[in-house]
Amino acid sequence: MKIGFGCDHAAIDLKDELIQYMLEKGYECVDYGTNYDEDGEIIKCDYPAKGEEVGRAVVSKEVDYGVLICGTGIGISVSANKVPGVIAAVCSEPYSARLTKQHNNANIIAFGARVVGVELAKMILDEFFGAEFEGGRHQRRVDMIREIEKR
Numbered sequence: 436m437k438i439g440f441g442c443d444h445a446a447i448d449l450k451d452e453l454i455q456y457m458l459e460k461g462y463e464c465v466d467y468g469t470n471y472d473e474d475g476e477i478i479k480c481d482y483p484a485k486g487e488e489v490g491r492a493v494v495s496k497e498v499d500y501g502v503l504i505c506g507t508g509i510g511i512s513v514s515a516n517k518v519p520g521v522i523a524a525v526c527s528e529p530y531s532a533r534l535t536k537q538h539n540n541a542n543i544i545a546f547g548a549r550v551v552g553v554e555l556a557k558m559i560l561d562e563f564f565g566a567e568f569e570g571g572r573h574q575r576r577v578d579m580i581r582e583i584e585k586r
């Protein structure tokens with residue numbers, strides 16, 4: 436499974452730690468930045484740009500899922516959700532992370548580097564990537580979301 440990671444300048448260190456964590460678990464990871472430059476300076480990045488970039492990578496199947504991180508997780512997920520086909524959910528704890536895959540068929544998980552610590556973020560990723568979409572009555576509701584996009 437290939438996971439695309441994106442963040443703004445508030446979340447580089449957390450993004451890098453999580454990429455390492457997921458690589459060690461055997462996932463393929465694509466780093467869409469932002470990052471530090473060669474002088475160790477933060478490459479500033481506005482969260483809407485990164486939300487859109489990773490959102491489009493998910494919808495085009497360049498990657499299977501996305502992980503987006505900004506200060507709160509809100510701006511970057513709201514931006515990704517503007518890309519038709521994206522369902523990005525901000526989750527600050529593991530229960531919501533599991534349920535958003537099982538019920539909403541979310542293809543992007545987001546959180547805030549100023550909200551969750553690294554160990555909690557790892558638990559959130561474990562729950563999200565360990566869960567499966569349940570289909571059934573949830574499929575009908577996800578289809579309704581797609582219909583909103585068309586209108």
Ligand code: RB5
Nearest residue numbers: 445505506507509510511
């Ligand atoms: C950047 O300072 C901050 O606004 C951003 O990371 C995020 O929290 C927006 O939702």
